[in-house]
Amino acid sequence: MKPPTGKKLGHYRLLEEIGRGGMGVVYRALDTKLEREVALKVLPKEATADPERLERFRREARAVAALNHPGIVTIYSVEEAKGTHFLTMELVSGSALEEMIPASGMSQEQICRIGIPLAEALAAAHQRGIVHRDLKPANIVVTSDGRLKVLDFGLAKLLSSSESVGEGSAPPTRTLATGEGKVLGTIPYMSPEQVTGKPVDARADIFSLGI
Numbered sequence: 001m002k003p004p005t006g007k008k009l010g011h012y013r014l015l016e017e018i019g020r021g022g023m024g025v026v027y028r029a030l031d032t033k034l035e036r037e038v039a040l041k042v043l044p045k046e047a048t049a050d051p052e053r054l055e056r057f058r059r060e061a062r063a064v065a066a067l068n069h070p071g072i073v074t075i076y077s078v079e080e081a082k083g084t085h086f087l088t089m090e091l092v093s094g095s096a097l098e099e100m101i102p103a104s105g106m107s108q109e110q111i112c113r114i115g116i117p118l119a120e121a122l123a124a125a126h127q128r129g130i131v132h133r134d135l136k137p138a139n140i141v142v143t144s145d146g147r148l149k150v151l152d153f154g155l156a157k158l159l160s161s162s163e164s165v166g167e168g169s170a171p172p173t174r175t176l177a178t179g180e181g182k183v184l185g186t187i188p189y190m191s192p193e194q195v196t197g198k199p200v201d202a203r204a205d206i207f208s209l210g211i
Helices: 051-065 108-127 202-210
Strands: 012-021 024-031 036-042 075-081 084-089 094-096 140-143 148-150 174-178 181-185
Touching: 012 036, 024 084, 051 075, 108 140, 108 148, 108 202
Parallel strands: none
Antiparallel strands: 012 024, 024 036, 036 084, 075 084, 094 140, 140 148, 174 181
């Protein structure tokens, strides 16, 4: 059960729900210690119920938090309050890329204006050995001044529930059962290796970028 807005998780006051999906519920929240607004993502219970998985999540989150790139949303902390596990992140105002792509597609100029900084953000993460695994327009935000930010970096690797489904018109994040195990991602954007449950590396993100 998700916490209601107006309540507090630790020293964070939940102000409003701003998104939800297979990766959890996201709130705009106030950090009452630092007096700043953050994005607070409450993680699904199935992703944190197992202590081993939770510790793996914390390790991966620390690795993502170490990324310092203007095109990747910054993770501030991984916390727990009253049995609820959550991430605090940079609060980004803007529009999801999925809302900006017209039915007729983008012009070559628009594709380059978005594709180049997106490729640079991916390269920065790949150099640190971090793969997104769920790259799609819903996970990319373009700010009011035209800057690009990639959300949920590396989180797809951390979740392995029986099924995670987002809401809305965008293709949801799902877990697929394959001959080689389970893999999480969004089917229309997944590389063949990812769909079949084979090991993936940075090339899977490059495939998704192309799509």
